[in-house]
Amino acid sequence: MSPFGCWGLPAALLALFCCPGSGEVFEVHTYPEQLAVKPGESQFINCSTSCAQPEAGGLETILAKTLLKSGAQWKAYLVSNISQDTIIYCYFTCFGEQRLTSLNVSVFYPPTQVLLKLQPTWVAVGRPFTIKCHVPAVKPLESLTLMLLRGQEVLHNQTFWGTTDGTQGATATHNSTAHREDGLHNFSCQAILDLRSLGGKIIHSVSEPQMLKVYEPRPDNQMVVIISVVSVLLFLFVTSILLCFVLGQHWRQRRMGTYGVQGA
Numbered sequence: 001m002s003p004f005g006c007w008g009l010p011a012a013l014l015a016l017f018c019c020p021g022s023g024e025v026f027e028v029h030t031y032p033e034q035l036a037v038k039p040g041e042s043q044f045i046n047c048s049t050s051c052a053q054p055e056a057g058g059l060e061t062i063l064a065k066t067l068l069k070s071g072a073q074w075k076a077y078l079v080s081n082i083s084q085d086t087i088i089y090c091y092f093t094c095f096g097e098q099r100l101t102s103l104n105v106s107v108f109y110p111p112t113q114v115l116l117k118l119q120p121t122w123v124a125v126g127r128p129f130t131i132k133c134h135v136p137a138v139k140p141l142e143s144l145t146l147m148l149l150r151g152q153e154v155l156h157n158q159t160f161w162g163t164t165d166g167t168q169g170a171t172a173t174h175n176s177t178a179h180r181e182d183g184l185h186n187f188s189c190q191a192i193l194d195l196r197s198l199g200g201k202i203i204h205s206v207s208e209p210q211m212l213k214v215y216e217p218r219p220d221n222q223m224v225v226i227i228s229v230v231s232v233l234l235f236l237f238v239t240s241i242l243l244c245f246v247l248g249q250h251w252r253q254r255r256m257g258t259y260g261v262q263g264a
Contacts, residue, residue: 037108109167124178151185
């Protein structure tokens, strides 16, 4: 018979509601108390009780399980091929009363790819540029933080909210203005998946570093044209003045020569 009742609840859970016992005080525990695993992983789970002589006990789960060892007050299992979020129940019966505790299992997908993009990669001092970081698939999204860095300096960090039970992509964008010193540092993106609230640890992933090419701005083309035109006009103006002066001097000398001949 299936360990799960007609409502999909473990038989142990149904027994707790349907069959109250003598009221003896005892506790049921699991180790670990929470579990965060990658898809397909297997984990050891210990189910124990404070009852000195339990009548029965075990682990209820939809996952494949193997009893490895057991004692009077504990049972050790290997739960295999964990592929989805689920709840595992540990139960014991003592003096006719059954108690249980639950273990939440969360399947996570770490940020294995962290993609950083600088746009543009060549930029003039004082001009805007964009830093964009993308993680294609991660779970749970609400445990993710993306940090955009210039060297060791944090320029921007962003957290997220999950909307589905599956994997989701995440993107963080930061707009900045180029400075001369920006060309001296690597830009990078760090993805942090904090699973401590789910019984896991903090997972770090970092993008490949990228450099920003920063150059001094060139004069505006329109200004260059204006300066060139003004220079040419100034040159023509000065040349025309000089030409007028030379021609005037030449004309004056001719007139002076003519008057000299007439006087003689």
